[in-house]
Amino acid sequence: MSDNKSLLLVAEKKQLRDQISQALRKAYNVKVATGGFHAVHLIEQETFELIVVIGDSQDMAATELITLLRTNFSQRELPILFLGGKGGTDMLDAIEVGANAYLPLTQNLNILLKKIQELSA
16 A cells, blocks of 8 residues: 555545545545645645545635645646536636646546546556
């Protein structure tokens, strides 16, 4: 497990966070954050190869978190995948502030795993 790439999953909803982190743990060393401030704290403590942000949290909008991370890390240094449910403006906003990629929040974990593999390669 120590050879696996380290990934941070940021998701406020416990059921979603648990479901996705469980699927990712087969191939990645996954840490989870319950919100934006928790994510920032973990990033200050550890090094991650990829961040997956799922929607907004109560303490920080996803676009705010991505913007904050981009002040310290380039897209190459720390890829960010944003999963959102709104499409359209949600996707455009995430990409404009620095997300490397956007996927609609879906039940198809295979698509998510494929995109994570691409970004963390």
